[in-house]
Amino acid sequence: MRVILSGHRRGLGAALSEHLSGLGHQVFGFSSASDGAERVDAADFAQVSAWMAATVERHGPPDLVVANAALVVPPRPLWQLEPTEFSRLIDVNVKGMFYLFRAAIPAMLGPARGVLVGISSGYGRSTTPRMSAYCTSKWAVEGMVKTLAQELPKTMAAVSVDPGTLQTDMLKQALGAGAKFFPTPDQWVGKAANLLLGLGPQHNGQSLCV
Ligand SMILES: NC(=O)c1ccc[n+]([C@@H]2O[C@H](COP(=O)([O-])OP(=O)(O)OC[C@H]3O[C@@H](n4cnc5c(N)ncnc54)[C@H](OP(=O)(O)O)[C@@H]3O)[C@@H](O)[C@H]2O)c1
Secondary structure, rough: EEEEEEEEOOHHHHHHHHHHHOOHHHHHHOOOOOOOHOOOOOOOOHHHHHHHHHHHHHHHHOOEEEEEEOOOOOOOOHHHHHHHHHHHHHHHHHHHHHHHHHHHHHHHOOOEEEEEEOOOOHHHOOOOOOOOHHHHHHHHHHHHHHHHHHHHOOOOOEEEEEEOOOOOOOHHHHHHHHHHOOOOOOHHHHHHHHHHHHHHHHHOOOOEEE
């Protein structure tokens, strides 16, 4: 399977990239602090579309596209957030997913096959105080995926996946020392990979959890 994954340098993306490659799948990923051609800012459509065009030309259309790249801002009430940090979070978490899907889908419509996954969160389906920017972005992920699911050919699928709560840099930023009580990406990745690899048209529009 050809897999495209944003945010492959750290956390869940790194674990998925390594695990899927180990299973023999072709994984193509990018992150904003990677080296060379894999250094792509998810929030910059020109960079994402150029990277996608080069990847598709060399390897063909993807079977699975995972919009995983995201960030959090330090938790605090909405009225204490800086407009610039709210804006950057929306640029990466929401526009970044749109840019990835927008760049990938035209190449997938020819064969009319493939699955698009928006990595969501429990906070895309519920809310918690002091996380308004992140909750807003993950509710947008759910809305974008469900709308896209109504637009795609019946042979394709768009799905949102809540990965659960995992010990990554992001969780440390959100929870501090409490992050150590949660499973590591390595403990999570086998189950997550099985879920992602098993997705097909029958899951179109669903909100799933690992
Ligand atoms: N960990 C959890 O408990 C949890 C729970 C629910 C949902 N999630 C979701 O799971 C996904 C992965 O989270 P994580 O915990 O693995 O986070 P993480 O450890 O902070 O990793 C985030 C990844 O995204 C990349 N990234 C960030 N900004 C980017 C940008 N502008 N352009 C390209 N890549 C960018 C990072 O690489 P660079 O630094 O190189 O850019 C990194 O590879 C996210 O969508 C997150 O919202 C996580």
